[in-house]
Amino acid sequence: MTNYLVRSLVLSLLHGKNCNRLVSPLTTVRPAETFCVKHQNYLFLGISQLRRTLSTSSSSAETGLAEKDPKENSDADGAERQMGVSQENGVVVSSYWGISRPKITREDGTVWPWNCFRPWESYSADLSIDLSKHHVPKTFLDKVAYRTVKFLRIPTDMFFQRRYGCHAMMLETVAAVPGMVGGMLLHLKSLRKFQQTGGWIKALLEEAENERMHLMTMVELVKPKWYERLLVLTVQGVFFNSFFILYVLSPKLAHRFVGYLEEEAVHSYTEYLEAIESGEVENVTAPPIAIDYWRLPKDATLKDVVTVIRADEAHHRDVNHFASDIHFLGKELREAPAPIDYH
Numbered sequence: 001m002t003n004y005l006v007r008s009l010v011l012s013l014l015h016g017k018n019c020n021r022l023v024s025p026l027t028t029v030r031p032a033e034t035f036c037v038k039h040q041n042y043l044f045l046g047i048s049q050l051r052r053t054l055s056t057s058s059s060s061a062e063t064g065l066a067e068k069d070p071k072e073n074s075d076a077d078g079a080e081r082q083m084g085v086s087q088e089n090g091v092v093v094s095s096y097w098g099i100s101r102p103k104i105t106r107e108d109g110t111v112w113p114w115n116c117f118r119p120w121e122s123y124s125a126d127l128s129i130d131l132s133k134h135h136v137p138k139t140f141l142d143k144v145a146y147r148t149v150k151f152l153r154i155p156t157d158m159f160f161q162r163r164y165g166c167h168a169m170m171l172e173t174v175a176a177v178p179g180m181v182g183g184m185l186l187h188l189k190s191l192r193k194f195q196q197t198g199g200w201i202k203a204l205l206e207e208a209e210n211e212r213m214h215l216m217t218m219v220e221l222v223k224p225k226w227y228e229r230l231l232v233l234t235v236q237g238v239f240f241n242s243f244f245i246l247y248v249l250s251p252k253l254a255h256r257f258v259g260y261l262e263e264e265a266v267h268s269y270t271e272y273l274e275a276i277e278s279g280e281v282e283n284v285t286a287p288p289i290a291i292d293y294w295r296l297p298k299d300a301t302l303k304d305v306v307t308v309i310r311a312d313e314a315h316h317r318d319v320n321h322f323a324s325d326i327h328f329l330g331k332e333l334r335e336a337p338a339p340i341d342y343h
């Protein structure tokens with residue numbers, strides 16, 4: 001068991017796992033339902049290929065298979081059918097439970113390739129947001145939060161120096177943690193106290209997901225080395241637990257800390273943009289995932305991607321300082337409506 005865990009860890013560090021991997025829709029299922037989803041500028045035509053193995057006969061229960069198109073009933077997949085699975089592009093999909101991915105298209109009719117987010121979760125970043133806003137630390141807790149963030153900046157700057165892409169990628173592995181911790185704790189509090197939370201669970205989880213998408217974008221541009229993966233493992237273990245305890249003890253300090261962290265993120269992405277504009281960093285083509293997630297033009301570049309990510313960070317800054325201010329006023333988050341649906 002120990003050997004297995006060690007081997008898994010080493011393989012994970014060496015090769016990693018990318019959740020952007022395209023998982024193709026099931027092709028073994030029969031179309032049974034058509035639906036149309038309209039959202040903002042998008043019109044999505046989808047064919048939900050629901051197929052349920054309703055029969056409880058012993059044969060279908062053993063194989064876990066529903067009907068297949070005759071042309072697909074080849075001997076080649078006979079072995080797969082014996083196991084109750086369908087395999088396409090290296091992805092093994094069970095067909096027993098009748099769960100399938102609807103066919104979703106972009107506006108131009110091309111197939112939507114992402115499973116990690118859907119078209120209605122894409123958005124245009126608010127580029128008009130004030131990037132220079134700064135919460136002047138006034139109280140003792142403000143100063144603790146501000147100086148802690150400034151102190152943490154020193155070793156990260158020393159480690160990454162002018163490797164802007166790598167710095168951004170590593171920053172995102174940390175930035176995606178607070179929203180998840182805060183959202184989780186508010187969720188549990190809501191259950192314990194039988195209370196609404198004013199949308200704050202959703203707002204914080206949206207932030208965590210948005211930060212994770214920043215990471216999924218950056219990892220398309222910068223391939224992390226094994227020692228960077230090891231660093232992420234270590235930092236995540238320390239940071240998740242530290243932030244969890246901090247949020248339990250003082251949510252106002254936790255949100256203030258994140259607010260200053262986001263101010264630094266805006267600063268870091270501004271430096272990244274300056275490096276692109278000066279030619280120090282090549283302005284490469286934007287990754288396809290970024291073009292779809294932020295509704296960027298097809299010829300978008302790294303500069304466009306960094307610009308929208310920076311706008312997101314400024315939004316996170318405002319949300320977290322706002323959350324901290326609510327606590328400083330002696331109120332609970334649920335007493336002020338949460339800024340949801342930005343992302």
Ligand SMILES: [Fe+2]
Pocket residue numbers: 172175210211214265309313
């Ligand atoms: Fe981010």
Ligand SMILES: [Fe+2]
Pocket residue numbers: 175211262265312313316317
């Ligand atoms: Fe952020």
